[in-house]
Amino acid sequence: MTGTPDLLELRDVSVRLGGQRRWLRPSVAPIQAVAAVSLRLRRGEILGLVGESGCGKTTLGRTILGLQRASDGEIRLDGEPVGDLSPKQARKRRKDIHYVHQDAAAALDPWWSIGRILEEGLAIQGLRSAAERRARVDHMLQAVGLEPGTRRRYPHELSGGQLRRVALARILVLRPRLIVLDEPTSGLDMSVQATVLNLLLELRGRFDLTYLFISHDLSVVERLCDRVAIMYLGRVVELAPTARLFARPRHPYTRALLAAVPRLDPHAARLSAAIEGEPPSAGRPPPGCVFSSRCRHAEPECREVMPELQDEAGHAVACRRWRDILPDDRHALAAGACDGPKPARRLGLAQ
Amino acid sequence: MRAVATLSEPTPPEPRPTEPILQVRGLKLSIRTDEGLAAVLDHVDFALAGGHILGIVGESGCGKSTLVRAIVGILPARAMIEAGHIHFLGEDLLGLSEAELNGRVRGRAIGFVPQDPYLALNPVFKVGAQLLEIMRWHAPDRGRKNARRDHRMRLVELLRRVQLPDPEAALERYPHQFSGGQRQRLVIAAALACAPALVIADEPTTAVDVTTQQQILDLIRDLVEEFAFSMLFVTHDLGVVAQLCDDICVIYAGQTVESGPTRDVLAAPNHPYTRALLACHPERSDAFVGIPGVVPSPFRPPPGCRFAPRCTYALAVCPQRMPYLVGGPAGRKVDCVLAEIGAAA
Numbered sequence: 296m297t298g299t300p301d302l303l304e305l306r307d308v309s310v311r312l313g314g315q316r317r318w319l320r321p322s323v324a325p326i327q328a329v330a331a332v333s334l335r336l337r338r339g340e341i342l343g344l345v346g347e348s349g350c351g352k353t354t355l356g357r358t359i360l361g362l363q364r365a366s367d368g369e370i371r372l373d374g375e376p377v378g379d380l381s382p383k384q385a386r387k388r389r390k391d392i393h394y395v396h397q398d399a400a401a402a403l404d405p406w407w408s409i410g411r412i413l414e415e416g417l418a419i420q421g422l423r424s425a426a427e428r429r430a431r432v433d434h435m436l437q438a439v440g441l442e443p444g445t446r447r448r449y450p451h452e453l454s455g456g457q458l459r460r461v462a463l464a465r466i467l468v469l470r471p472r473l474i475v476l477d478e479p480t481s482g483l484d485m486s487v488q489a490t491v492l493n494l495l496l497e498l499r500g501r502f503d504l505t506y507l508f509i510s511h512d513l514s515v516v517e518r519l520c521d522r523v524a525i526m527y528l529g530r531v532v533e534l535a536p537t538a539r540l541f542a543r544p545r546h547p548y549t550r551a552l553l554a555a556v557p558r559l560d561p562h563a564a565r566l567s568a569a570i571e572g573e574p575p576s577a578g579r580p581p582p583g584c585v586f587s588s589r590c591r592h593a594e595p596e597c598r599e600v601m602p603e604l605q606d607e608a609g610h611a612v613a614c615r616r617w618r619d620i621l622p623d624d625r626h627a628l629a630a631g632a633c634d635g636p637k638p639a640r641r642l643g644l645a646q
Numbered sequence: 647m648r649a650v651a652t653l654s655e656p657t658p659p660e661p662r663p664t665e666p667i668l669q670v671r672g673l674k675l676s677i678r679t680d681e682g683l684a685a686v687l688d689h690v691d692f693a694l695a696g697g698h699i700l701g702i703v704g705e706s707g708c709g710k711s712t713l714v715r716a717i718v719g720i721l722p723a724r725a726m727i728e729a730g731h732i733h734f735l736g737e738d739l740l741g742l743s744e745a746e747l748n749g750r751v752r753g754r755a756i757g758f759v760p761q762d763p764y765l766a767l768n769p770v771f772k773v774g775a776q777l778l779e780i781m782r783w784h785a786p787d788r789g790r791k792n793a794r795r796d797h798r799m800r801l802v803e804l805l806r807r808v809q810l811p812d813p814e815a816a817l818e819r820y821p822h823q824f825s826g827g828q829r830q831r832l833v834i835a836a837a838l839a840c841a842p843a844l845v846i847a848d849e850p851t852t853a854v855d856v857t858t859q860q861q862i863l864d865l866i867r868d869l870v871e872e873f874a875f876s877m878l879f880v881t882h883d884l885g886v887v888a889q890l891c892d893d894i895c896v897i898y899a900g901q902t903v904e905s906g907p908t909r910d911v912l913a914a915p916n917h918p919y920t921r922a923l924l925a926c927h928p929e930r931s932d933a934f935v936g937i938p939g940v941v942p943s944p945f946r947p948p949p950g951c952r953f954a955p956r957c958t959y960a961l962a963v964c965p966q967r968m969p970y971l972v973g974g975p976a977g978r979k980v981d982c983v984l985a986e987i988g989a990a991a
Binding site: 347348454455484485486487488489490492493496511513514515517518519551552554555556557558559560570571573 | 705706825826827828855856857858859860861863882883884885886888889912922923924926927928929930932933934935936937940
């Protein structure tokens with residue numbers, strides 16, 4: 296490892312939600328939303344955090360931001376722990392990390408003009424000069440591809456794609472280093488999505504940003520992220536560089552996820568269901584491996600101990616059996632996910 | 647007015663396997679709003695062959711949902727149908743009264759699967775009561791002796807068929823006690839409760855995860871085969887269409903641009919918009935490709951072909967008049983001037 300520490304490091308971070316007994320309220324059974332997650336974010340990379348609804352990816356994002364306290368484990372920014380600080384210190388320490396909401400329209404105040412929305416963060420950070428605030432806002436509007444006149448407009452006057460740009464600009468004026476993007480393209484049409492994603496790539500280079508990209512859209516993750524972490528029921532079950540993960544997925548869940556993406560290619564189409572049933576409740580995870588209750592390859596031993604995330608040549612997987620099931624997994628083969636380095640070519644229609 | 651070149655009883659190269667069960671012709675629809683008249687639909691043409699699944703594809707705001715509402719006659723009061731016909735099983739739905747629609751069509755001959763099953767189910771009633779209510783209103787044997795008991799038996803069987811765990815107990819539960827995927831199965835069962843000839847599904851899988859989506863698509867495919875209904879499947883996801891639908895109809899800003907068998911259209915799209923849309927799809931490109939420009943506002947739609955302002959192939963004539971509908975082999979149709987002059991590269 297090099298001398299400079301990673302931008303962000305999570306060590307065995309767990310988050311339990313609920314379970315408190317409050318006055319006059321029934322106690323809620325605690326839910327292990329995030330279980331012993333260890334991740335590193337390197338400077339300038341885009342790490343994709345993928346999983347289905349309820350897998351804990353948003354909770355993990357909130358924990359990194361400090362909106363949710365970790366029950367266990369440690370979060371380090373630039374090698375220094377950020378947990379257990381006083382609120383004032385924590386706010387100072389974490390000002391490098393910002394968050395872009397999933398639903399930009401809901402996150403922006405409909406009564407405020409775009410200019411006022413963008414200046415608010417600067418005012419909170421203590422930038423007193425109105426002229427300078429305005430200059431920085433105008434500069435940033437331009438950087439995200441909006442006209443300077445947008446500052447006088449209101450959220451309802453803008454399209455979905457433009458609102459995402461505003462949401463980005465609002466964060467970027469604060470000069471963050473790490474941005475947690477929570478499903479930034481959900482609800483956008485494919486043709487608009489592309490412009491937002493291209494903008495994200497451009498901004499990363501221009502402002503030296505690092506992204507934690509939370510998404511369930513594998514096709515976007517495949518083309519945008521440098522590395523991908525797959526989450527299931529609060530745990531990271533696989534973590535690898537994007538190209539490798541998509542070319543040779545190891546965990547049965549990752550394979551099922553990849554096989555479930557509807558494909559244009561008629562030869563890949565019409566597969567049977569890759570996995571059956573639905574994820575169990577995070578309040579009552581199955582014993583042993585969390586995926587064992589739905590895994591076609593599960594053995595009795597799988598139901599006893601949760602396998603650790605084990606790194607092998609930069610490709611980490613939490614599965615006892617990934618070596619055994621690699622060759623004959625029909626679904627991974629049928630989905631074209633086994634061979635070929637370039638996704639576009641292996642998914643092409645020409646056959 | 648637009649001349650329909652080949653639509654009026656053409657001589658197709660090969661006969662269609664079955665008669666269309668639903669045919670929409672030249673549908674033009676506007677909605678009066680405070681900001682003026684919104685020309686939401688303009689020249690929508692398609693036919694759904696019996697037993698087929700037809701995918702209606704378009705981006706948000708293209709009029710997909712309005713089209714669906716027009717078919718079942720649940721348009722807002724300010725909507726006006728200015729031209730066109732909706733032929734369903736030999737009669738024009740636009741000519742039916744509200745009572746006739748309620749008595750024979752909605753829930754009975756046409757089942758509907760909504761986008762958000764949570765909004766479609768009433769949170770304060772048990773799902774059994776809600777699903778049985780549909781049958782009490784619309785089932786052909788309603789009012790007969792023991793009808794209620796029969797309905798209940800049929801419903802349990804149907805819930806078993808849509809793979810809902812423990813169907814008997816499910817009837818006594820409330821919507822919030824089901825997961826998203828299970829709720830989607832519930833509303834699919836509700837749509838099928840009265841053995842409809844046509845089921846309309848409006849983006850039924852946008853709210854669920856990808857593995858659940860695959861399960862739902864598998865289920866729909868099996869049900870179409872088993873219960874022999876036809877289906878209109880509205881979506882914005884071309885991958886879903888490729889997996890599920892026999893035929894595809896692409897809509898842009900309220901205009902049908904291209905239709906035909908899914909495989910043929912996706913393999914060799916004829917309309918520039920279909921091509922641009924496919925080029926955006928992750929399977930067709932490594933980089934993020936978009937379509938330059940924005941979808942026109944329905945308040946000030948461009949004249950002629952509405953895609954012309956964004957079309958890289960647009961000719962001088964495109965903004966001047968609507969293209970003629972050009973028929974092709976295997977039931978393919980395209981609305982483009984380029985296809986008219988046979989210059990589509």
